[in-house]
Amino acid sequence: MKVTIKILLLLFICSLSVSAQIQSLAKHAQMNIDCKSCHVCDTPTKADPCLILCPRYKLEVVRHSPDEGPDHIIIDKIKVEKDLYKPVQFSHRLHSEMSLMSGGCSSCHHFNPPGNIVECSECHEPNRARTDLSKPDLKGAYHRQCMDCHYSWDAKVECADCHELNSSETESVRLEAMPSKSHPKVKEPEKIVYETGSDEGDLVTFFHNEHISLFNLECTDCHSNESCAQCHSQKEKVERPILADAHENCSACHDTEDDCTSCHMEMERAPFNHFKSSGFSLKKYHSDVSCISCHTAGGGFTGLNKNCISCHNFEDEDFDHGVTGLTLDDIHIENECADCHTETVYSKVSCDTCHDEDITYPASLPGTKK
Amino acid sequence: MSQNRRDFLKTVAAIGTSAGALSALSPNKVKAKSPENLSEERMGVLVDATVCIGCRKCEWACRGAHDIENGNIQDYADEKVFETNRRPDYDNLTIVNRYESSDEKLSNVKLQCMHCDHPACVSACIVGAISKKKNGSVVWDTDMCIGCRYCMVACPFQIPAFEYHKALDPKIVKCDFCDERTMEGKLPACTAICPVEALTYGKREDLLIEAKRRFKNNPDRYYQHIFGEHEIGGTSWLYIADKDLAGTVFPKLDNRTAPGVSESIQHGLFAYFVPPVAVYALLGGIMWLTKDKKKTEGK
Numbered sequence A: 001m002k003v004t005i006k007i008l009l010l011l012f013i014c015s016l017s018v019s020a021q022i023q024s025l026a027k028h029a030q031m032n033i034d035c036k037s038c039h040v041c042d043t044p045t046k047a048d049p050c051l052i053l054c055p056r057y058k059l060e061v062v063r064h065s066p067d068e069g070p071d072h073i074i075i076d077k078i079k080v081e082k083d084l085y086k087p088v089q090f091s092h093r094l095h096s097e098m099s100l101m102s103g104g105c106s107s108c109h110h111f112n113p114p115g116n117i118v119e120c121s122e123c124h125e126p127n128r129a130r131t132d133l134s135k136p137d138l139k140g141a142y143h144r145q146c147m148d149c150h151y152s153w154d155a156k157v158e159c160a161d162c163h164e165l166n167s168s169e170t171e172s173v174r175l176e177a178m179p180s181k182s183h184p185k186v187k188e189p190e191k192i193v194y195e196t197g198s199d200e201g202d203l204v205t206f207f208h209n210e211h212i213s214l215f216n217l218e219c220t221d222c223h224s225n226e227s228c229a230q231c232h233s234q235k236e237k238v239e240r241p242i243l244a245d246a247h248e249n250c251s252a253c254h255d256t257e258d259d260c261t262s263c264h265m266e267m268e269r270a271p272f273n274h275f276k277s278s279g280f281s282l283k284k285y286h287s288d289v290s291c292i293s294c295h296t297a298g299g300g301f302t303g304l305n306k307n308c309i310s311c312h313n314f315e316d317e318d319f320d321h322g323v324t325g326l327t328l329d330d331i332h333i334e335n336e337c338a339d340c341h342t343e344t345v346y347s348k349v350s351c352d353t354c355h356d357e358d359i360t361y362p363a364s365l366p367g368t369k370k
Numbered sequence B: 001m002s003q004n005r006r007d008f009l010k011t012v013a014a015i016g017t018s019a020g021a022l023s024a025l026s027p028n029k030v031k032a033k034s035p036e037n038l039s040e041e042r043m044g045v046l047v048d049a050t051v052c053i054g055c056r057k058c059e060w061a062c063r064g065a066h067d068i069e070n071g072n073i074q075d076y077a078d079e080k081v082f083e084t085n086r087r088p089d090y091d092n093l094t095i096v097n098r099y100e101s102s103d104e105k106l107s108n109v110k111l112q113c114m115h116c117d118h119p120a121c122v123s124a125c126i127v128g129a130i131s132k133k134k135n136g137s138v139v140w141d142t143d144m145c146i147g148c149r150y151c152m153v154a155c156p157f158q159i160p161a162f163e164y165h166k167a168l169d170p171k172i173v174k175c176d177f178c179d180e181r182t183m184e185g186k187l188p189a190c191t192a193i194c195p196v197e198a199l200t201y202g203k204r205e206d207l208l209i210e211a212k213r214r215f216k217n218n219p220d221r222y223y224q225h226i227f228g229e230h231e232i233g234g235t236s237w238l239y240i241a242d243k244d245l246a247g248t249v250f251p252k253l254d255n256r257t258a259p260g261v262s263e264s265i266q267h268g269l270f271a272y273f274v275p276p277v278a279v280y281a282l283l284g285g286i287m288w289l290t291k292d293k294k295k296t297e298g299k
């Protein structure tokens, strides 16, 4: 018996020593990463894992929102004897916010297996004289990362735009300004009229402002994978690129398969007006609601009933009357809905189920109005 | 000295062969000096024009490494120089030019001696002052240089520059692949300073592999051709870019080694840099041309 325990103990200790590796293997196997992302051969072994070189375009699994990342980063990893420049103060949050419109975290963090954020210096050697030429050295990697965008939109970008001179006397103001810094507001077009050449109707009038303020779309809902150079270009004039698939952005909400004429017309269309189109005004309670929270059956935007209960389940125990703007007092909160709302049009209220004629709505309120 | 004399005669013969359109001598019979020296281990530089940002720090560093007054590094940010298409000269062994790579994009390319595997300049030098070293560098011996300027004409890239400003004993100068620095184990000055590592220093054969890896990983970024892999028999400096550099940044060159100077002179130099005047005479014509070139360069 004792022998068995000893053997088991021995096995356990042995297994500990290799557990780290097995763990990471198990993790990787679970992670829905294609083996070919890291290994070139079909059967990698421990002796010959046949790892490919840094899989720049393939592996990025850590994602978080810009606010979860650091606000700024001081880049001071490259030091030479006679440094011309101070360390670089990099506005990380600002850049990650902008990256939401252009490729996300992976546009810089191009290689990040599960776990911590991998620093550039973990893969890119500080030494330029080296044998592995497959990736730039650290200095090259940093500069390329920045200049790939910054040079592509402005060939005049200068060292001093990022590097403050060591000799400069002035105290750095960059760092203090950084937390409040964000991309200047983009001048958005009110409307764009596309001449599509389509038989279904040549003109598509796209009201950009409506999609932002009325339909509450975020910039990134449509602009998710654009390069900075699409707006910022080395040359003065920026032509807006022709959308490769013009329907791609629209089809998330609109039925672009069967319903052409809602967008394609022979004339410019008037701005959207929910009341005119449907007889239901969004103004009072629904102006902040996204379209699809009511129009849940994707594709079409018709078929909803004006009655509140076609969307709202007021019978629900959890219903908070306060969302209507009227918070019920302790007495009325105990009532059944139908005690006051005798019809299914909930804007109508009758008090006479319980009260005499001298109590009417809205002269007397069953609670407090916002 | 007899060796040099024989080289000289070979060179003359080579020029005569193509220039005079005498086809009796096959170009292969006239070999440039020193290909037998070529080492598998020879070094090179991969210039990636899609990465170069045109900061010209390489120009500053190169001058500094060759005792040429190089001034303040920040002055090199001046973009005005890009208005003219420059050539390396006695004062700038390397220069960076800006070119239009597409409708939206400006790219930059650094030029210097290509350190040809079969250097025409070496063949052209009548006193044997220029030689190709095992490590790839094409270097020259100032003491031997007699200032005849044949190498200038022979070079398909129009690299060797002449110290025209010197009244006494003017010599030829060009990029020497930072021979002194590399012998001390340092990187060439330009490759060491480049902020974006647009210049990758390494074994030529490794650089070719690396260039092809970049093509494969990023096919949209590159025009899939390594300039210098085969041109005139191969060069130590290799170029990749987003468009074909042959015929724009570089002359269009044959893949055959410059046999002495014959092929390259016709296809390269005259087709591109120098007005295609009748260059069917021998040395007299060549001397005349170098003078003419001085003007075209706008020095």
Ligand code: SF4
Residues within 6 Å of the ligand: B112, B113, B114, B115, B116, B119, B120, B121, B122, B138, B154, B155, B156, B157, B158, B159, B160, B174
């Ligand atoms: S580029 Fe010209 S100077 Fe340089 S090695 Fe070749 S032939 Fe000689």
Ligand code: SF4
Residues within 6 Å of the ligand: B061, B062, B063, B065, B093, B094, B112, B174, B175, B176, B177, B178, B188, B189, B190, B191
């Ligand atoms: S290798 Fe040396 S000499 Fe040649 S361009 Fe670079 S710095 Fe100048």
Ligand code: SF4
Residues within 6 Å of the ligand: B051, B052, B053, B054, B055, B056, B057, B058, B059, B096, B108, B110, B193, B194, B195, B196, B197, B198, B199
């Ligand atoms: S230092 Fe590098 S990036 Fe700057 S101009 Fe020279 S090659 Fe281009």
